[in-house]
Amino acid sequence: MINLALLYGGRSAEREVSIAGAGEVEKALDRDKYMIFRYDAATELEGLVHDAHRLDCVFILLHGRFGEDGTVQGLLDLLDLPYQSSGVLGSAVSMDKHVSKVLYREAGLLTPVWKRIKKGLEYDLFEIVSETALPVVVKPSSQGSSVGIGLVHREDELEEAIKEAFRWDSEVIVEQYVKGREITGGVLGLEKMEALPIVEIVPGEGFAFFDYEAKYKPGATREICPAELDKGLSRMAQEAALKAHGALGLSIYSRTDMIISDEGDIYCIETNTIPGMTPTSLFPQAAKVHGLSFSALLDRLIELAIKRKGRRYTQRPL
Numbered sequence: 001m002i003n004l005a006l007l008y009g010g011r012s013a014e015r016e017v018s019i020a021g022a023g024e025v026e027k028a029l030d031r032d033k034y035m036i037f038r039y040d041a042a043t044e045l046e047g048l049v050h051d052a053h054r055l056d057c058v059f060i061l062l063h064g065r066f067g068e069d070g071t072v073q074g075l076l077d078l079l080d081l082p083y084q085s086s087g088v089l090g091s092a093v094s095m096d097k098h099v100s101k102v103l104y105r106e107a108g109l110l111t112p113v114w115k116r117i118k119k120g121l122e123y124d125l126f127e128i129v130s131e132t133a134l135p136v137v138v139k140p141s142s143q144g145s146s147v148g149i150g151l152v153h154r155e156d157e158l159e160e161a162i163k164e165a166f167r168w169d170s171e172v173i174v175e176q177y178v179k180g181r182e183i184t185g186g187v188l189g190l191e192k193m194e195a196l197p198i199v200e201i202v203p204g205e206g207f208a209f210f211d212y213e214a215k216y217k218p219g220a221t222r223e224i225c226p227a228e229l230d231k232g233l234s235r236m237a238q239e240a241a242l243k244a245h246g247a248l249g250l251s252i253y254s255r256t257d258m259i260i261s262d263e264g265d266i267y268c269i270e271t272n273t274i275p276g277m278t279p280t281s282l283f284p285q286a287a288k289v290h291g292l293s294f295s296a297l298l299d300r301l302i303e304l305a306i307k308r309k310g311r312r313y314t315q316r317p318l
Helices: 015-028 045-054 071-078 088-095 097-106 125-132 155-166 212-216 231-247 282-290 294-310
Strands: 002-008 034-040 057-060 114-118 136-140 150-152 171-176 180-189 193-195 199-203 221-224 252-261 266-272
Touching: 002 015, 002 045, 002 294, 015 034, 015 294, 034 045, 057 071, 057 294, 071 088, 088 097, 088 266, 097 114, 097 171, 097 231, 097 266, 114 125, 125 136, 125 155, 125 171, 136 155, 150 155, 155 171, 180 231, 180 282, 193 231, 199 282, 231 252, 231 266, 252 282, 252 294, 282 294
Parallel strands: 002 034, 002 057
Antiparallel strands: 114 171, 136 150, 136 171, 180 193, 180 199, 180 252, 199 221, 252 266
16 A cells, blocks of 8 residues: 655645646545545645655645745655656756746757746847747746736737736746647656657637636637647657657656647647646546556556655655
């Protein structure tokens, strides 16, 4: 029997998404294999620390800040507890969209042209538009689930979109909009990484892109897995997901969001280190097509977390 902690909730803008995911994971876990303990990261971290000596693994279901950004991972490392997400560095790097895009480029991946601006420092709207070209996507640098994101078609709309993004972060990315097909590619494994089938995301009428409402409003988006791509393009997308995973120094699993432009080029947009975890979330959908049911996927992630911990030198805290 594995004593498994579900770490969920937290203080980010994605708290409700996290709570929903924890409920679905708890329902899917085999009670003959796991003794389940639940901890809300917003209020019960002290309890997790207190109980660390009796826990075998932590399943992180947090999204966004204070959960997907390396902070919780650092705490769990100090407690010598295995967990199923990437480590401190990979988590922190992936959460920062600017740093991620720099690393994508260094790895030879395409990513849309962008400009980073910081709160409190002057910026020139004309210069931004000149470098990126309209339309642009404005987004907080370190948020997930498309929180605070906006699509801007006219220069006179840009200032307001930047102000909205600054409500969520002290750094903002203004990124050239790439028109095309939205896809996402999952990666799973430890030493040997496997690329999961590509999922295509088709936002419904009234949604210009896969924003927060399109993600979470029932029926707002159609998801096709495997994506209806020719074999060559599908393999290119899988290779891009694998390369992004490696460039960011990730471990166990990730999901990279991409766009196939009208010209057939694949652009990496961002990489999620703790993808949504309900049976209908994008990563579990791809895993199911790959041959892993939701329960089997959870077993696999927990197995990899424990296996990874066993392969590195650790010392229990005194």
